Amino acid sequence: MTGAEPVGGRQRGGGGTRLRGVLLGLAGLAALFLSLAVAVTIGPADISVPDVWSAVAAHLGWGEPELTPIRDGIVWNLRMPRTVLAAVCGAGLAVCGAVLQSLLRNPLADPFVLGVSSGASTGAVAVVVLGVGGGVLTVSAGAFVGAVLSFALVLLLSHTLGDTTDRVILSGVAAMQLFSSLTSFVVLTAADAETTRGVLFWLLGSLSGTGWTDVWLCAAVLAAALAVLLLHARTLDAFAFGQDAAATLGVRVGRVRAVLLCTTALLTAVLVSSAGAIGFVGLVLPHAARAVVGAGHPRLLPVTALAGAIFLIWVDTLARTVLDPQEVPVGVVTSLIGVPAFVVVLYRTRKVT
Amino acid sequence: MTVHGVPEGLAAERVTRRAGGRLIVDGITLAPRPGSTVGLLGPNGSGKSTLLRLLSGVLAPAAGVVTLDGVPLPRLGRRTTARRLAVVDQHATTQVELTVRDVVALGRVPHRRPWSGGTPEDERAIEDALARTSLTDRADQSWHTLSGGERQRAHIARALAQAPRELLLDEPTNHLDIQHQLDLLTLIAGLPVTTVIALHDLNLAAMFCDEILVLKEGRAYAHGTPADVITEPLIAEVYGVRARVTPPDPADPLDHPSVRFLRS
Numbered sequence: 001m002t003g004a005e006p007v008g009g010r011q012r013g014g015g016g017t018r019l020r021g022v023l024l025g026l027a028g029l030a031a032l033f034l035s036l037a038v039a040v041t042i043g044p045a046d047i048s049v050p051d052v053w054s055a056v057a058a059h060l061g062w063g064e065p066e067l068t069p070i071r072d073g074i075v076w077n078l079r080m081p082r083t084v085l086a087a088v089c090g091a092g093l094a095v096c097g098a099v100l101q102s103l104l105r106n107p108l109a110d111p112f113v114l115g116v117s118s119g120a121s122t123g124a125v126a127v128v129v130l131g132v133g134g135g136v137l138t139v140s141a142g143a144f145v146g147a148v149l150s151f152a153l154v155l156l157l158s159h160t161l162g163d164t165t166d167r168v169i170l171s172g173v174a175a176m177q178l179f180s181s182l183t184s185f186v187v188l189t190a191a192d193a194e195t196t197r198g199v200l201f202w203l204l205g206s207l208s209g210t211g212w213t214d215v216w217l218c219a220a221v222l223a224a225a226l227a228v229l230l231l232h233a234r235t236l237d238a239f240a241f242g243q244d245a246a247a248t249l250g251v252r253v254g255r256v257r258a259v260l261l262c263t264t265a266l267l268t269a270v271l272v273s274s275a276g277a278i279g280f281v282g283l284v285l286p287h288a289a290r291a292v293v294g295a296g297h298p299r300l301l302p303v304t305a306l307a308g309a310i311f312l313i314w315v316d317t318l319a320r321t322v323l324d325p326q327e328v329p330v331g332v333v334t335s336l337i338g339v340p341a342f343v344v345v346l347y348r349t350r351k352v353t
Numbered sequence: 354m355t356v357h358g359v360p361e362g363l364a365a366e367r368v369t370r371r372a373g374g375r376l377i378v379d380g381i382t383l384a385p386r387p388g389s390t391v392g393l394l395g396p397n398g399s400g401k402s403t404l405l406r407l408l409s410g411v412l413a414p415a416a417g418v419v420t421l422d423g424v425p426l427p428r429l430g431r432r433t434t435a436r437r438l439a440v441v442d443q444h445a446t447t448q449v450e451l452t453v454r455d456v457v458a459l460g461r462v463p464h465r466r467p468w469s470g471g472t473p474e475d476e477r478a479i480e481d482a483l484a485r486t487s488l489t490d491r492a493d494q495s496w497h498t499l500s501g502g503e504r505q506r507a508h509i510a511r512a513l514a515q516a517p518r519e520l521l522l523d524e525p526t527n528h529l530d531i532q533h534q535l536d537l538l539t540l541i542a543g544l545p546v547t548t549v550i551a552l553h554d555l556n557l558a559a560m561f562c563d564e565i566l567v568l569k570e571g572r573a574y575a576h577g578t579p580a581d582v583i584t585e586p587l588i589a590e591v592y593g594v595r596a597r598v599t600p601p602d603p604a605d606p607l608d609h610p611s612v613r614f615l616r617s
Binding site for chain 2: 018235238245249
């Protein structure tokens with residue numbers, strides 16, 4: 001790379017120019033839309049990418065419907081919402097993981113470190129098994145209430161215990177254990193076998209039976225949360241050497257931490273309420289993304305979101321097709337595929353010292 | 354130094370900090386002359402680090418006030434403070450995979466808006482800081498491959514990229530061999546900024562500081578030039594060890610007292 005760089009671009013080394021960043025972003029978005037289109041075609045009923053396009057165009061008012069109502073229904077009402085929700089969940093969980101790992105300076109942090117997923121499971125179980133809410137509360141609503149309660153408990157605990165980073169993590173672990181035990185207790189004492197199976201499936205994460213209402217809700221929350229998180233991207237860089245170092249770089253640490261914890265917890269709560277606790281994505285994809293684009297958050301966060309979206313689209317496609325007609329919980333498949341991939345990534349970027 | 358009672362630069366006025374019912378820092382007043390190097394001496398636990406954290410605004414004093422050009426730090430705000438006051442810690446480390454340039458670029462965080470890219474001014478500040486600390490050749494190397502001395506230099510470069518007028522350092526020469534200690538302190542003392550630096554080594558403090566504040570149990574025990582402060586009775590009283598101090602040659606303005614410790 002020589003002299004003719006755009007003003008403000010990096011002069012040399014260190015990851016290339018802004019142009020390259022834009023190209024990478026465009027390529028990622030193209031890969032995302034291609035994944036969406038192709039994933040929808042996979043499965044019984046022999047649907048092609050042009051079919052998907054014409055169905056989407058018709059529903060968005062850009063063209064005339066060309067498919068039979070049944071095929072159109074398969075694309076627009078069955079597979080499309082499910083695939084889009086997979087993308088939204090993948091993006092949201094991965095980006096929450098990246099933010100929490102940096103903010104809490106812990107490579108093991110994931111979106112569930114704040115107790116949100118176990119709180120959600122207790123809430124869901126309370127509705128399904130115990131009938132809390134008297135039929136007015138849906139499973140998702142119950143899960144959301146549980147997640148928020150659990151996160152509130154984590155905040156309260158960590159505040160009482162001294163508000164340092166490790167206290168936040170320990171409070172999260174405590175809440176996670178508490179709510180997991182509650183969930184197990186309720187399921188084992190009150191549920192019949194069939195309900196237990198259903199609950200277990202939900203706990204492992206499942207995108208089946210998704211409707212557009214879920215998708216729009218999750219997508220809207222994701223968009224809002226992404227805006228907040230991206231606005232703090234450079235601030236997150238400043239946490240590399242710890243909270244005190246961040247403070248001396250002009251970061252209002254207490255405020256930033258509160259905003260980021262609440263944003264990630266809220267986003268995770270909404271996603272978990274709709275799709276269950278899909279594990280692994282939030283823990284591992286940030287590490288994989290870091291290995292590819294480096295640790296700078298202005299680039300890391302969008303790349304992590306894109307990678308999470310594409311990853312979960314394909315994992316969910318596999319989950320619904322591999323044992324067809326039976327479905328595998330998507331959380332199971334994420335780990336089965338993700339772990340070997342993760343080992344490869346870590347091996348290729350291992351430190352030779 | 355003071356115009357109409359408003360101190361220029363960084364000043365602490367009777368600052369106090371409590372922890373666990375004990376006074377860690379007890380009514381310290383300090384107003385370094387702009388451009389000078391002030392050494393903080395004192396045994397472990399005498400309050401040097403806490404005083405530095407009060408001066409940087411990371412900790413809030415229980416009583417008293419820290420000001421920049423007469424404005425209390427809380428009123429100035431974190432970001433404005435970070436644009437002119439930089440801190441180098443004992444051995445701040447990270448697990449994040451960063452290049453030396455990435456670390457130095459952190460110094461530009463308080464100068465940038467969340468969405469803006471690097472301006473030519475940012476680039477200039479980063480290149481300048483790398484050059485001043487002789488790290489230009491290492492800029493694209495991983496921070497994790499640096500030696501202890503190079504890491505401290507990288508932190509100083511990051512601090513310089515903040516374009517500070519005040520620089521606070523907490524025992525930056527810990528764990529370094531003598532050559533690197535001398536190199537680092539020569540670099541620091543030659544910077545055109547006001548420096549407050551906590552040190553353990555009395556001889557190095559005498560060599561490089563214009564002024565020394567000796568802390569004992571959180572209080573200012575002595576304050577003055579190295580020749581005034583570093584004396585045999587003070588070393589016995591503050592550190593509880595015996596030493597011979599050779600006073601500076603009055604004919605040589607650059608000479609400084611030197612300390613030789615004795616077996617008890």
